Amino acid sequence: MLIKHAVIGLNLMIIGIVGSITSFILLNTPELTAALVGLAMVGAVMFAIGWEMPEHPIKAMREEIEYLRENIERIFEELNILDAKPSFLPSSMNKDGKPSIIIPLAKHLHVKETKDLPERFVITIRNIPYLKLRPPCTKLIKELAVSKVENIGQVEDILSKILVQHLNIADNVKVAEKPDSTIIVVASKMKYFSKGYRGKVGFTTALVGVVLAETLGKKIDFISLKIKGKDSVLTFK
Amino acid sequence: MAETVFIEKFLTRLAISMFIALVTLTLVGEKRVDVYVTVFILIYFILLALYSPLPKEVEKGISVISKILITIFIIIISFRILEIIAPTIIISILRP
Numbered sequence: 001m002l003i004k005h006a007v008i009g010l011n012l013m014i015i016g017i018v019g020s021i022t023s024f025i026l027l028n029t030p031e032l033t034a035a036l037v038g039l040a041m042v043g044a045v046m047f048a049i050g051w052e053m054p055e056h057p058i059k060a061m062r063e064e065i066e067y068l069r070e071n072i073e074r075i076f077e078e079l080n081i082l083d084a085k086p087s088f089l090p091s092s093m094n095k096d097g098k099p100s101i102i103i104p105l106a107k108h109l110h111v112k113e114t115k116d117l118p119e120r121f122v123i124t125i126r127n128i129p130y131l132k133l134r135p136p137c138t139k140l141i142k143e144l145a146v147s148k149v150e151n152i153g154q155v156e157d158i159l160s161k162i163l164v165q166h167l168n169i170a171d172n173v174k175v176a177e178k179p180d181s182t183i184i185v186v187a188s189k190m191k192y193f194s195k196g197y198r199g200k201v202g203f204t205t206a207l208v209g210v211v212l213a214e215t216l217g218k219k220i221d222f223i224s225l226k227i228k229g230k231d232s233v234l235t236f237k
Numbered sequence: 238m239a240e241t242v243f244i245e246k247f248l249t250r251l252a253i254s255m256f257i258a259l260v261t262l263t264l265v266g267e268k269r270v271d272v273y274v275t276v277f278i279l280i281y282f283i284l285l286a287l288y289s290p291l292p293k294e295v296e297k298g299i300s301v302i303s304k305i306l307i308t309i310f311i312i313i314i315s316f317r318i319l320e321i322i323a324p325t326i327i328i329s330i331l332r333p
Contacts, residue, residue, distance in 0.1 A: 024270065030267075030268045030269065030270045030273070031259075031263050033270050033273075034259055034262070034270055034273030034274070034277075035259055037270070037273065037274055037277065038255040038256070038258075038259060038273075038277050041251075041255070041277055041278075041281065041306070042248065042251055042252050042255065044302055044305075045248065045251060045281070045299070045302055046248055048295065048298030048299055048301065048302050049244050049248070049295045049298060049299070051298055052294050052295045052296075052297060052298040053244065053292070053294050053295055054294055
């Protein structure tokens with residue numbers, strides 16, 4: 001329950017109902033009655049929302065994220081893969097029907113073979129060990145039914161829907177494809193940069209990569225990330 | 238967190254829209270309270286449609302309010318229709 005919303009909503013509702021009845025019967029002023037009816041309506045909506053909405057312990061959630069981030073970073077640092085460039089596989093290429101991120105453990109090589117990869121955290125392809133990770137926002141991707149599209153314009157629409165409308169972490173997203181099939185994604189006025197994370201592939205990069213893999217229905221390799229002021233320029237192939 | 242921001246946007250726009258409607262109707266010299274209430278209810282449903290789907294947690298509470306408001310709306314509209322097609326019924330209802 002959001003206490004503040006519920007209390008303010010209840011107060012507005014009581015003032016609105018009592019005031020509107022009083023002004024209608026005693027004062028006979030329709031404008032004031034109408035204003036108080038409106039107040040009661042807004043109060044009722046606010047009360048209902050405050051009563052039903054669960055309160056999120058934001059501080060605890062931040063601490064939990066920080067704790068998990070730091071330990072994952074230490075594992076990646078120990079494995080010497082903080083700078084490794086991953087590949088993104090769509091759900092159609094995975095046995096369990098979920099998209100995944102493949103990070104090479106031994107060399108800075110993008111994965112070549114993507115068929116019948118086992119469902120494990122550490123996998124080996126042609127004697128090269130890889131990490132197979134779960135990408136972020138798999139639930140959201142499933143909810144939005146992100147699937148293969150026909151052109152790059154539709155990819156831009158889906159990415160805008162996710163990054164701008166749903167997650168609210170960027171103001172605008174542009175996607176362009178070069179003749180050499182390099183895909184450039186520009187997320188303008190980013191509001192969230194995975195602060196403190198030293199690895200190459202943060203939350204936004206992983207999310208964009210996996211959405212590209214899902215929408216284009218093929219393996220996508222991460223090339224580079226450049227930050228220009230508040231804009232992120234991501235390159236994939 | 239994002240859900241709370243979304244809900245707050247909905248509430249703010251609802252209050253602003255109702256205020257604009259109130260000022261406009263007052264300026265045109267409207268004296269019937271039921272007209273104001275009807276317009277407020279319409280604004281509520283328009284904004285609800287624009288902001289849907291609201292977070293799952295608040296759907297139950299919002300649906301209760303929507304049911305109450307739609308009932309009020311139906312009552313007001315029914316009275317207005319009766320006033321036109323059968324004014325004698327309205328007189329008999331309002332007079333004890």
